[in-house]
Amino acid sequence: MALLEAKNVTKSFGGLIAVNNVSLTVERGSIVSVIGPNGAGKTTFFNVLTGIYKPDHGSIIFDGASIAGQRPDQITKQGIARTFQNIRLFNNMTAIENVLVGMHARLNAKMWQIIFQSPSVRVEEPRARARARELLKFVGLEGRYDELAKNLPYGDQRRLEIARALATEPKLILLDEPTAGMNPQETLEATRLIQRLRDELGLTVILIEHDMRVVMTISERISVLDYGEKIAEGKPEEIRANARVVEAYLGRGAAVAD
């Protein structure tokens, strides 16, 4: 069974239909891209999947259970993690603290246990810190644990966001433009990291991406949104050849001339 099955998802803001009847099926262990011109509704679709917006219509089945309309923290707890298009780290917290926040739902310390420093807390806390360091190492931030998030260079902030998302112990990770604003070298490294998420951690990945080189290299399937509707879906080579996609990106004239 597919890990994620979104069916006929619609979300509108007043008169604007941001996501219109979009369906998306994601198989376990795959890397799937969602592409489309600016304002096509990709991020809104992500926000619906992660519970930041409630869908007006449609169903979202994740890992066998419906998650449509649940709160974001509940959805995260069930195994969907995400990063943000415009990096949203906890700027005045250190790298390791950012990751530790991601573990919130996986830690069990209750208030009275913390106040009395019960044995379980004394075990849990150092273990969580060790795990957080491991995750930071995995994304390539070894030794920068105590750096404030806002002081990290841009590329490292993107990595930290991924580490923080990994800390929630997800099955599915949604990456919103993970290579935006990166130079070719950084983009290459980010692409490798995304592949390692799947190959080494066994995660399923959905990414929104504008860099077609990245999209075409790593995704197994691509869905294309335009004006809130899904206009195409398929393997990279199929999408490349799809006239409607070319039209959406370059305009009608370009598509005809092609």
Added chain:
Amino acid sequence: MSTTSLPNSPFAALNRGPLAYIALTAYVVVTSALMLMNTRTSLGTDVLFVLFLLGFLLLYRANVANGYKLALGAIMLIGVVPYFGTMNAYYIELAIQAGIFVALALGLNVVVGFAGLLDLGYVAFFAVGAYLWGIFSTDQISQISPGASPVSPQWFYLFMALGLFVGAFFGVLLGLPVLRLRGDYLAIVTLGLGEVIRVLAVNLDRPINITNGSQGIKSIARPPLPDFLRALFPGLDDPQLYQLFIYALALLVVGITILTVFRLKNSRIGRAWEAIREDETAAVAMGVPLVRMKLMAFAVGASFAGVMGVLFAAKQQFINPPTFDLIRSIGILAMVILGGMGSIPGVILGGVLVTLLDLQILPRIATELGALKRQGIVIPDWFDPAQYQRALFGLLLIIMMIFRPEGILPDQRRREEAHATEAQEMPEEAGAGEVKPA
């Protein structure tokens, strides 16, 4: 920061190594001794008292073993202050007031500093605790349900625990309607809710007389003096013993409060609060349940105020609504901001500093100016120093916000962690820099 500038300053040697121990001990001994020799309430004693308190700050900042810091601090708090207090009641009263407000500021710091929820009605929870003990320990209770008699003063300790829960309950109650609000809107609504509690205290004398209205509640019971205290200090009279007793209780509550907020801050819950403060949307997307965590912050913050309210009522033996007005809330917020939002040592300092300014330093300046005027120094007639205390306080706040908006002792834990290696290397680097390469 001063930690990095210290190695170059002439006082560097005083801040580390064996000399630091000697210097600190000497400072504390000298200020303590001078203070204990000048027990009359006067400008000189005021200055000595402040210098003595400054010892705590030096102790906190010095590079000496933590055990030594704790030991010296404990001697000052448990030995010197109470002893001095038996000689001059005014100063131990100051210390008690400072303790009460430090606990309140620490509680508000959980809400404002940790979770970033601007709360302008915090004093309401203090009022709830105070009225709780005020009503149940006096005849006021028989006004509510005829036939009921006040609880025995022995029950005071139970009521302190009860104050914790009642405070937390009201924290949640007033937190619920404001969950969706942020920033300015949150501040305005909490301000309103805080005033609601005060206005209730004024008006709940009819139809059933619960709070005795604007007259307030008189002759509130104090917990009975423990026998050992009397045995320990046979030479002291009851008022003095009571002050020592209340001081000890306040110190205990403050100690527990500090330990609690410190542990919470460095925990899953404290990190969740900070995450909410930094970015609500990101926090919730990382699995932090917003509603529960915000209510928890309100409850924890309010519970400290509830406990201190109970103690405050027993100390004052009289409470009335104006004690819990908006200015009080703003005062507590000023302690948090002045000291450094989110920083536990900062907020403690802020609490002590604002209390001293309010009760000691500013009135003292006013008295001294008044005395000068009477001696014929020309101070214009329109300037009545006593009237300008608040203005001076406001001016101080403004100056602070311009030159040090992050507070006097900003949150340092992370900064020190982040630069731990740098700070260690610093002295060698600074030393090496002075020797010019040949």
